[in-house]
Structure formats: C-alpha cells, structure tokens
Amino acid sequence: MSRFFGSAVALAFILAVSGGARADGGKCTLATKGDSPTAKACAKGGRDEAKKLMKEMVKKAKANGQKFTCEGCHKDLDNYELTKDAKTDYKKLEEASGIK
Numbered sequence: 001m002s003r004f005f006g007s008a009v010a011l012a013f014i015l016a017v018s019g020g021a022r023a024d025g026g027k028c029t030l031a032t033k034g035d036s037p038t039a040k041a042c043a044k045g046g047r048d049e050a051k052k053l054m055k056e057m058v059k060k061a062k063a064n065g066q067k068f069t070c071e072g073c074h075k076d077l078d079n080y081e082l083t084k085d086a087k088t089d090y091k092k093l094e095e096a097s098g099i100k
Contacts, residue, residue, distance in 0.1 A: 030080055037099050038090075047080075053099075061096035068093050 028042030028050055041053040058068045070077060073086040073093075083089075094100045 030082065036090075037094070057093050057097040057099050060098060061093055064096055064098070066092075066096035068096070 026046040026048055028047055031038040031042045031050060033039060037053055037057070038050050041049040045052075054070070058070070061068050068089070073083055073089050075081040075083055
C-alpha cells in the first residue's frame, strides 16, 4: 500500500509541475475574443499557445531594445489577472515586437 501511495504522490507532483493537473484544462480566460495575436493563439491552442506567443513577443521586443516582462502586465501568473495598464502596455508590446 505504501508503494502505491508513493507512486500516486509522485504522479500527482509530475502532473502539477507539468501543468497537466490544471482544473480549467488550460483554457484561455482573458483573450477569448477579437483578432489580436494572443486571441488567435488562445483559439488555436489555449493558454499554452498564448503563453508561447507572449514569450516570443517579449523576446522580439527585447531584441528591438524594449523591455517587457510578464509581471508588467499580469498581477498573478497563476490566473493571469491583468494590471490596470495591461491593455495599453499590450499595444506597446505589439509595436515593439512587430507581432500584430
């Protein structure tokens, strides 16, 4: 019984770390409408695809001499709640990254 319990705990940990245990299944909750690059990524592949795109946007903006961070627009990186200036800053990120 203890071997089973240990295996179950290990599996739960792996799922939690890999994101496989998300209660929402990785569905987007913010960029669900419109034709922004992030909304298109959400429609294509949920939060994972949106996160991938956003990281690429930040990377390209940085290469163009602009500094953006996830925390600059998101209060909480678990539920992706936005800061009060997030929508304005997103437009700046689109411009700086060249991804529109």
